[in-house]
Amino acid sequence: MRRLRVRAGEALCGSVSVPGDKSISHRAVMLTSLAEGTSHIGGFLNAADCICTARAMMALGVAVRGLPGTELEIDGVGLRGLRVPAGPLDLGNSGTGMRLLLGVLAGQDLEAELVGDESLSGRPMDRIAVPLREMGASVIGRGERVLPPVTVRGGVLQGITYHTPMASAQVKSAVLLAGLNARGPTTVIEPARSRDHTERMVGAMGGVVETDGLAVTLTPGGHLSACDITVPGDFSSAAFILAAGRLVPGSRVVLEGVLLNETRTGLLEALELMGGAVSVSERREVAGEPVGNLTAEPAALAGAEVGGELIPLLIDEVPLLTVLATQAEGRTVIRDAAELRVKESDRLAVMAQVLSAMGAWVKERPDGLVIEGPTPLRGATVDSHGDHRVAMSACVAGLVAEGETVIEDTECIGTSFPGFVELMQELGAECVEEQV
Numbered sequence: 001m002r003r004l005r006v007r008a009g010e011a012l013c014g015s016v017s018v019p020g021d022k023s024i025s026h027r028a029v030m031l032t033s034l035a036e037g038t039s040h041i042g043g044f045l046n047a048a049d050c051i052c053t054a055r056a057m058m059a060l061g062v063a064v065r066g067l068p069g070t071e072l073e074i075d076g077v078g079l080r081g082l083r084v085p086a087g088p089l090d091l092g093n094s095g096t097g098m099r100l101l102l103g104v105l106a107g108q109d110l111e112a113e114l115v116g117d118e119s120l121s122g123r124p125m126d127r128i129a130v131p132l133r134e135m136g137a138s139v140i141g142r143g144e145r146v147l148p149p150v151t152v153r154g155g156v157l158q159g160i161t162y163h164t165p166m167a168s169a170q171v172k173s174a175v176l177l178a179g180l181n182a183r184g185p186t187t188v189i190e191p192a193r194s195r196d197h198t199e200r201m202v203g204a205m206g207g208v209v210e211t212d213g214l215a216v217t218l219t220p221g222g223h224l225s226a227c228d229i230t231v232p233g234d235f236s237s238a239a240f241i242l243a244a245g246r247l248v249p250g251s252r253v254v255l256e257g258v259l260l261n262e263t264r265t266g267l268l269e270a271l272e273l274m275g276g277a278v279s280v281s282e283r284r285e286v287a288g289e290p291v292g293n294l295t296a297e298p299a300a301l302a303g304a305e306v307g308g309e310l311i312p313l314l315i316d317e318v319p320l321l322t323v324l325a326t327q328a329e330g331r332t333v334i335r336d337a338a339e340l341r342v343k344e345s346d347r348l349a350v351m352a353q354v355l356s357a358m359g360a361w362v363k364e365r366p367d368g369l370v371i372e373g374p375t376p377l378r379g380a381t382v383d384s385h386g387d388h389r390v391a392m393s394a395c396v397a398g399l400v401a402e403g404e405t406v407i408e409d410t411e412c413i414g415t416s417f418p419g420f421v422e423l424m425q426e427l428g429a430e431c432v433e434e435q436v
């Protein structure tokens with residue numbers, strides 16, 4: 001088990017880049033595996049979650065060269081070319097890996113069992129099983145919520161029109177990926193917009209995908225062409241450094257080459273609502289995705305209402321937003337965020353626990369949190385509950401707390417942000433990880 005010790009210290013200064021985007025890395029491996037020909041992926045997120053996905057594709061008969069590493073070469077097997085795996089496919093901690101892969105496998109003529117760690121084994125797969133069964137696949141898991149291990153038996157699929165009950169890119173993507181091998185078009189209609197990397201990548205590889213408001217339609221036929229993908233820096237990782245730069249007096253941090261897809265950057269909107277935009281420079285396009293540099297400096301924050309359609313656009317940044325809210329003047333209300341309860345941990349309950357232990361004023365609601373600020377935080381010993389985003393959010397809180405903050409169980413940081421601690425140290429943060 002690893003543990004992180006953090007203290008408030010000097011200002012954070014410097015220019016850094018963060019590892020590749022997790023969502024894009026998962027999709028890049030899966031989609032190039034289904035393409036015709038050899039693809040190259042640069043900037044792949046060489047972290048536990050995405051490595052699990054790459055290894056699963058290898059177990060399904062795809063040649064993936066370059067692991068572990070950030071430069072991969074993948075020989076696609078075509079849309080229906082996956083082979084029966086020799087054993088269960090282990091997706092580790094990764095909900096995205098398991099849910100998207102279920103969509104991929106639903107259209108293959110094979111049966112496979114998907115397993116995960118303790119956290120993933122408690123996460124519902126019914127949201128994926130329901131539409132995939134409607135399309136003609138068999139998806140079996142434990143109980144009504146279809147908890148992992150999950151066995152999927154692919155079949156001849158029929159395209160459907162599916163209204164997702166929640167704005168979830170994982171559900172949308174699983175259905176669209178199954179739709180690649182279905183008869184007739186598949187349409188997914190969401191209650192609010194979620195990240196659109198699957199649509200962009202399928203389109204860039206020659207697939208036919210049209211977006212009309214909240215509806216996305218994939219028309220199958222033809223094949224996906226191999227391509228070269230450069231994965232931009234993960235906004236969701238950059239966000240921790242951005243927030244630290246915002247909160248620690250005297251700081252100035254520049255984050256280079258960060259993904260700025262607007263379905264991901266809701267935190268920038270929230271920060272604007274809280275009084276003070278983050279400056280963005282050198283906007284450019286990389287492999288069909290907008291990218292730019294972000295500069296964070298301290299600014300006064302005010303409490304704000306964050307909910308509705310903004311939530312899916314900052315879904316992974318909510319734990320961090322709660323830390324920012326403790327330092328904002330007035331009340332911050334986060335609502336419509338009940339999805340947070342079925343992430344790697346119950347992020348509403350766990351962040352309420354962590355911040356309360358550090359002296360913040362936090363009230364839990366079924367669909368969110370109410371936080372009153374600003375409160376001086378004090379160091380405490382807190383538990384990440386094995387959740388990488390909780391661990392990193394607690395680290396940011398520790399950088400503005402009085403005394404030492406000890407975060408237990410920080411190995412999980414490696415699932416999405418390898419090198420986080422070293423990068424924080426490089427910027428001048430007082431944090432040390434130790435083995436216990």
Ligand code: S3P
Binds near residue numbers: 023096194195
């Ligand atoms: C992801 C979608 C989000 C997000 C997750 C990655 C994706 O989950 O929380 O970290 O890559 O599609 P939901 O789609 O369940 O909201």
